[in-house]
Amino acid sequence: MNPAPAFDVMDPACPSRTVLRHLTDRWTPLIVTVLSDGSRRFGQLRDEVGGVTAKVLTQTLRSMERDGLVTRSVTASVPARVDYELTDLGRSLIAPIQALRGWAEAHAGQVLDARASWGEG
Amino acid sequence: MNPAPAFDVMDPACPSRTVLRHLTDRWTPLIVTVLSDGSRRFGQLRDEVGGVTAKVLTQTLRSMERDGLVTRSVTASVPARVDYELTDLGRSLIAPIQALRGWAEAHAGQVLDARASWGEG
DNA sequence: CGGCATCCATCCCGATACTG
DNA sequence: CAGTATCGGGATGGATGCCG
Numbered sequence: 299m300n301p302a303p304a305f306d307v308m309d310p311a312c313p314s315r316t317v318l319r320h321l322t323d324r325w326t327p328l329i330v331t332v333l334s335d336g337s338r339r340f341g342q343l344r345d346e347v348g349g350v351t352a353k354v355l356t357q358t359l360r361s362m363e364r365d366g367l368v369t370r371s372v373t374a375s376v377p378a379r380v381d382y383e384l385t386d387l388g389r390s391l392i393a394p395i396q397a398l399r400g401w402a403e404a405h406a407g408q409v410l411d412a413r414a415s416w417g418e419g
Numbered sequence: 420m421n422p423a424p425a426f427d428v429m430d431p432a433c434p435s436r437t438v439l440r441h442l443t444d445r446w447t448p449l450i451v452t453v454l455s456d457g458s459r460r461f462g463q464l465r466d467e468v469g470g471v472t473a474k475v476l477t478q479t480l481r482s483m484e485r486d487g488l489v490t491r492s493v494t495a496s497v498p499a500r501v502d503y504e505l506t507d508l509g510r511s512l513i514a515p516i517q518a519l520r521g522w523a524e525a526h527a528g529q530v531l532d533a534r535a536s537w538g539e540g
Numbered sequence: 541c542g543g544c545a546t547c548c549a550t551c552c553c554g555a556t557a558c559t560g
Numbered sequence: 561c562a563g564t565a566t567c568g569g570g571a572t573g574g575a576t577g578c579c580g
Contacts, residue, residue: 366533412487
């Protein structure tokens with residue numbers, strides 16, 4: 299029963315569109331990459347994902363939490379400690395995002411070359 | 420000679436960051452997906468990629484052209500005809516982007532469930 | 541048909557300051 | 561340490577109109 303509802307990203311009204319957009323948020327791929335190595339505290343995450351501010355990191359993590367990609371566990375201590383970890387669903391994202399990140403790092407040189415020779419024909 | 424310059428997306432200053440951002444632009448994954456099936460005319464592309472406006476489609480295609488991902492060929496006729504096609508570099512993107520799009524469509528249901536049960540924890 | 545120009549909405553994102 | 565509050569800017573993207 300309930301055959302998969304046939305999500306289609308080419309359909310503007312399909313929910314998979316917003317899912318894809320979340321996956322491609324500025325910091326989501328980087329966060330998934332760091333967390334693929336295991337759970338991290340908030341501060342570790344902020345340090346390892348270079349260039350992200352605390353506010354935006356929080357926003358992105360909250361969004362990922364709502365989407366069921368990460369869990370957030372608070373340890374009531376002084377000072378406070380909060381750990382983030384990928385869920386099973388989040389872990390299933392590692393391979394696709396690895397592929398994308400890997401492509402970016404592997405082909406960045408070719409892209410830069412293409413930009414440099416732009417207009418030379 | 421020239422060992423790969425070790426691009427690292429975790430480094431805010433690394434060019435692979437901007438490359439990754441382009442790959443994750445709103446319409447880039449959808450355009451790559453359509454073009455993975457073969458070249459397309461501008462209008463076909465606009466129709467198959469649901470919801471994109473002509474202006475933004477042009478912008479994205481130009482950006483992809485600069486990055487060496489697509490070629491643009493103009494046929495001087497009346498009315499004008501313009502075809503877009505993935506380059507070799509662009510084709511190497513098909514697999515990673517397929518993986519991401521596939522994940523979005525395959526797991527959209529689970530993400531929606533997670534959102535729906537948000538706060539029930 | 542393809543696409544540029546213009547104007548405009550908005551939305552992500554960032555800097556800073558402050559709190560439990 | 562791990563946030564939240566506030567302010568604000570710059571990029572992205574959408575609507576409309578004109579052109580070759």
